[in-house]
Amino acid sequence: MTAHDHDHGPSRRKVLECMTWAGTGVLWTVAGGVPTALGLIDEAAAQETKGFTFLQISDSHMGFDKPANPNAKGTLEEAIARVKAIPGNPAFMIHTGDISHLSKPSEFDDAEKIISQARLDVHYVPGEHDLLDDEQGKLYRERYGRGTKGPGYYSFDANGVHFIGLVNVVDLKGGGLGNLGHEQLEWLEDDVKGRSASQPVVVFAHIPLWTVYPQWGWGTDDGAQALGYLKRFGSVTVLNGHIHQVMQKVEGNVTFHTARSTAFPQPAPGTAPSPGPMKVADDRLRTMLGVASVTFKQNEQRLAIVDTPLKA
Amino acid sequence: MRIGTACAAVAAVLTVLAAMPAAAAEVKVGIDNFTFSPKVMTVKAGTTVTWTNNDDIPHTVADPGKFKSKALDTGDTYSFTFTTPGSYSYFCSLHPHMTGTIVVEAATGSNDAQ
Numbered sequence: 001m002t003a004h005d006h007d008h009g010p011s012r013r014k015v016l017e018c019m020t021w022a023g024t025g026v027l028w029t030v031a032g033g034v035p036t037a038l039g040l041i042d043e044a045a046a047q048e049t050k051g052f053t054f055l056q057i058s059d060s061h062m063g064f065d066k067p068a069n070p071n072a073k074g075t076l077e078e079a080i081a082r083v084k085a086i087p088g089n090p091a092f093m094i095h096t097g098d099i100s101h102l103s104k105p106s107e108f109d110d111a112e113k114i115i116s117q118a119r120l121d122v123h124y125v126p127g128e129h130d131l132l133d134d135e136q137g138k139l140y141r142e143r144y145g146r147g148t149k150g151p152g153y154y155s156f157d158a159n160g161v162h163f164i165g166l167v168n169v170v171d172l173k174g175g176g177l178g179n180l181g182h183e184q185l186e187w188l189e190d191d192v193k194g195r196s197a198s199q200p201v202v203v204f205a206h207i208p209l210w211t212v213y214p215q216w217g218w219g220t221d222d223g224a225q226a227l228g229y230l231k232r233f234g235s236v237t238v239l240n241g242h243i244h245q246v247m248q249k250v251e252g253n254v255t256f257h258t259a260r261s262t263a264f265p266q267p268a269p270g271t272a273p274s275p276g277p278m279k280v281a282d283d284r285l286r287t288m289l290g291v292a293s294v295t296f297k298q299n300e301q302r303l304a305i306v307d308t309p310l311k312a
Numbered sequence: 313m314r315i316g317t318a319c320a321a322v323a324a325v326l327t328v329l330a331a332m333p334a335a336a337a338e339v340k341v342g343i344d345n346f347t348f349s350p351k352v353m354t355v356k357a358g359t360t361v362t363w364t365n366n367d368d369i370p371h372t373v374a375d376p377g378k379f380k381s382k383a384l385d386t387g388d389t390y391s392f393t394f395t396t397p398g399s400y401s402y403f404c405s406l407h408p409h410m411t412g413t414i415v416v417e418a419a420t421g422s423n424d425a426q
């Protein structure tokens with residue numbers, strides 16, 4: 001749980017290190033075919049990265065101005081400033097949804113202005129906050145949906161890795177969780193059919209595809225079916241947002257990871273009356289938007305979280 | 313003296329409320345902490361139910377095919393008048409684990425929130 005748990009010894013190459021900074025995103029690299037979360041971002045920058053690197057940011061919530069963070073725009077700007085400072089060449093970013101808070105054109109405009117400063121291609125999937133316009137996602141699809149199917153799912157290949165962006169925030173059922181739906185699942189089954197099982201797969205969607213805490217809706221009803229189509233692959237990495245905190249789980253060949261928000265924190269499952277924005281003292285918010293690392297040692301099945309303030 | 317005055321005022325208000333016709337009923341449902349409150353409400357046909365979102369996150373009120381609000385930001389309200397008896401199960405289409413029920417009875421007697 002502390003920085004002292006960090007292993008800086010010679011076994012580093014065998015260690016999957018994932019450092020995350022709440023206000024930024026996660027830096028991923030693919031070396032030897034296995035996506036590895038290197039962390040965010042200062043730590044990652046200090047590391048010798050080999051292979052192919054990309055970033056994840058999530059839950060920007062442009063337009064959010066409530067007490068949990070009256071300046072979500074400012075923290076996104078800080079996050080992108082961090083991204084720009086990364087040495088090396090991350091190939092692109094993925095954004096795992098809730099770009100906006102209320103799907104207003106001005107909110108998408110603000111997000112675009114800030115995120116484009118990173119000068120990286122960005123692959124988006126929508127969160128439920130991005131589909132609130134009268135036509136349930138028309139604005140999102142106009143801006144981000146080119147070349148996608150249905151409400152915005154798609155796949156692409158980069159450096160030998162197959163990336164799949166899924167949408168699990170549409171047509172949600174009362175009493176249920178996130179939902180992919182029959183049509184998207186059929187598309188997914190077809191999309192991965194015939195691919196070599198040795199090809200690394202990265203799946204990203206807004207709501208966790210695994211069941212984190214159903215009492216708060218943190219899971220996807222038909223997520224298991226989607227993961228079933230990916231069972232035969234030797235390396236599957238599932239990246240989500242929505243819950244505004246880092247969680248990681250490894251199950252067989254599948255690594256699940258959720259990123260923090262760039263806007264505001266949410267409570268740990270079951271620790272508050274609701275999953276709503278968590279208001280913390282101003283000085284604590286900065287701490288929470290600082291650097292947090294999650295270190296998972298593959299051999300020890302151990303997860304360690306290290307927090308470092310945004311500003312020393 | 314002050315207490316006595318306050319009690320008299322409350323009694324007067326209660327008398328007025330008791331005399332109000334049930335048909336003009338308007339009732340309120342709060343949305344707090346990702347929960348509809350009260351979660352189950354029984355009303356008479358003709359009652360207008362108004363939901364108010366008190367959370368810092370938008371919510372909706374939806375019973376597909378029957379009624380659906382736009383996204384309600386903090387402090388926003390949505391009203392729907394129930395004219396047909398029956399049981400209406402609704403949910404938030406953004407956070408579908410949030411569910412509630414409005415039971416609408418034939419228009420006799422008084423409203424009763426459960």
